[in-house]
Amino acid sequence: MELIKKHFPALSEKQIAQFAQLKPLYTEWNEKVNVVSRKDIENLYERHVLHSLGIAKVFKFPENTDILDVGTGGGFPGIPLAIMFPESNFHLVDSTGKKIVVVKNICEALGLKNVVAEQIRAEAIKDRKYDFVVSRAVAQLKEFYPWVKHKFKPTTEVAYKSGLLYLKGGDLTTEIKESKLVKVRVHNLEKFFEPEFFETKKVVFVPRQ
Numbered sequence: 001m002e003l004i005k006k007h008f009p010a011l012s013e014k015q016i017a018q019f020a021q022l023k024p025l026y027t028e029w030n031e032k033v034n035v036v037s038r039k040d041i042e043n044l045y046e047r048h049v050l051h052s053l054g055i056a057k058v059f060k061f062p063e064n065t066d067i068l069d070v071g072t073g074g075g076f077p078g079i080p081l082a083i084m085f086p087e088s089n090f091h092l093v094d095s096t097g098k099k100i101v102v103v104k105n106i107c108e109a110l111g112l113k114n115v116v117a118e119q120i121r122a123e124a125i126k127d128r129k130y131d132f133v134v135s136r137a138v139a140q141l142k143e144f145y146p147w148v149k150h151k152f153k154p155t156t157e158v159a160y161k162s163g164l165l166y167l168k169g170g171d172l173t174t175e176i177k178e179s180k181l182v183k184v185r186v187h188n189l190e191k192f193f194e195p196e197f198f199e200t201k202k203v204v205f206v207p208r209q
C-alpha cells in the first residue's frame, strides 16, 4: 500500500481508503473463488494493483471517457483504474461468470459507482462503443485486436487518440510484427516503478486503426 502512495502522491483520502480495502477484500474473496494466485495475494499491491496502475503512468483518462476492460478476471486492470479515475466510466467484462461475481462484490464494497461488470465474451459486445480498451494477460495482439477493432467510438476528442492500452511483458517485437498493427508505442514500466517487479513489464499503446 505504501508503494501506491509513493508512486501516486496526489491520491485523495477516499482513494487511499479504497486502495487499502483491496487487500482484505481480495483475501476474503480468494477463499471462495480463485481470482489471484495464493502467492500473489501477499504481493497484491506490486503484482496486481501497481501493475494495473502502470496504465495511469502512461495515460490520464479524461473525464467522461468510456473504457472497456476485456478479460478482467478478478478486476485487473479495471478496478485499480476505476479507483484512480472516478470521473471515467468502466465496463469490466469476462467470459467467466464466477469472476464477474467477485468483481461486482468488490466494486460494491468499495462504493465504486463508475463500474459496470458483466459476464460476456469481448467478441459478443455489439451495441456499445468506447474511447479506450484496456487489458492484461488475455491473448496475443494478433488475436485480441480484431475483437475490439470495431468497438471504438467513431470520433473522439482531438485532445487524445482513442485506442488500446495493453499490459504486456517481455520482448514484443515478434508479437507486434505479427499483429500487423501500426504506430504501436511501447512504454517500459521500470521507468516509473522499482525494477525488481517491472523490468520486463510494458504498456503497449495501439491507436485506433
Ligand SMILES: C[S@@+](CC[C@H](N)C(=O)[O-])C[C@H]1O[C@@H](n2cnc3c(N)ncnc32)[C@H](O)[C@@H]1O
Pocket: 070, 071, 072, 073, 074, 075, 076, 077, 093, 094, 095, 096, 099, 120, 121, 122, 123, 135, 136, 137, 138
Ligand atoms: C489470465 S486471465 C487475466 C485476468 C486479468 N486480466 C488479470 O490480469 O489478472 C484471462 C481472463 O480473460 C478471460 N477471457 C479470455 N478470453 C476472453 C474473451 N474473448 N472475452 C472475455 N473474457 C475473456 C478469461 O476468462 C480470464 O478470466
